[in-house]
Amino acid sequence: MAEEMFLSTSAKPITILPYSRQREVCGARADLALEGPARNGTIIHEGDFFMKTLIIYYSHEGNTDFVAKKIADKIGADTLRLAPVKKYPEKGFAKFFWGGKSAVMAETPDLEPYSIDLASYEQIVFGFPVWASNITPPLRTFIKENPGIKEKRIAAFACQSGAGAEKAFGKLKESIGIDSLAATLILIDPKDKPSDDNDKKIDDFCKKIF
Numbered sequence: 511m512a513e514e515m516f517l518s519t520s521a522k523p524i525t526i527l528p529y530s531r532q533r534e535v536c537g538a539r540a541d542l543a544l545e546g547p548a549r550n551g552t553i554i555h556e557g558d559f560f561m562k563t564l565i566i567y568y569s570h571e572g573n574t575d576f577v578a579k580k581i582a583d584k585i586g587a588d589t590l591r592l593a594p595v596k597k598y599p600e601k602g603f604a605k606f607f608w609g610g611k612s613a614v615m616a617e618t619p620d621l622e623p624y625s626i627d628l629a630s631y632e633q634i635v636f637g638f639p640v641w642a643s644n645i646t647p648p649l650r651t652f653i654k655e656n657p658g659i660k661e662k663r664i665a666a667f668a669c670q671s672g673a674g675a676e677k678a679f680g681k682l683k684e685s686i687g688i689d690s691l692a693a694t695l696i697l698i699d700p701k702d703k704p705s706d707d708n709d710k711k712i713d714d715f716c717k718k719i720f
């Protein structure tokens with residue numbers, strides 16, 4: 511029995527599979543399940559367990575990239591890092607001025623070509639740095655180019671240095687055209703300020719989107 515755990519094969523019936531078979535079916539996700547709900551005796555529903563997830567993110571200075579890779583690793587998700595054709599300035603006043611203006615004006619900058627089969631994902635996780643209490647413009651472009659994503663389960667995480675993420679989540683929902691996000695996560699400059707608290711928040715978020 512030690513090597514077995516509950517694995518749902520539909521929303522209701524529960525089948526017990528050997529752990530080795532679970533790894534075959536779920537890959538990295540099996541580990542998280544063992545640490546999470548299954549260990550506590552809670553039934554895992556199919557949607558939670560098998561949801562194929564794509565993390566779509568923009569990162570200017572590496573914090574969002576750092577978190578996106580951690581989440582992808584934990585839940586076995588794919589990632590798509592968006593890149594604008596015209597890069598935002600990297601330093602000083604120009605960085606805040608042009609980035610902030612672009613966010614406030616809700617610009618949709620052209621993106622470097624990306625190739626992704628959105629139809630094969632049930633869940634999208636958006637990740638972005640908060641800019642002027644708003645989402646970063648490359649996400650706006652992606653959302654405009656892919657209006658069908660509103661039919662998927664959508665979660666989001668934001669990196670910030672102070673405040674504004676809640677407002678930015680509102681802007682994200684507005685631009686997609688949805689009323690709610692399945693889960694949210696807010697971190698303060700997580701690459702530059704690593705902490706156990708951040709790791710726990712990331713784990714909790716992963717359990718919600720798993």
Ligand SMILES: Cc1cc2nc3c(=O)[nH]c(=O)nc-3n(C[C@H](O)[C@H](O)[C@H](O)COP(=O)(O)O)c2cc1C
Binds near residue numbers: 670
């Ligand atoms: C143009 C610009 C605007 C920003 N606006 C905010 C803001 O409104 N609130 C905040 O807390 N941090 C703000 N920040 C800080 C970033 O959100 C924060 O450092 C984030 O962790 C950076 O993520 P990244 O490394 O993935 O780019 C801003 C940064 C830039 C460059």
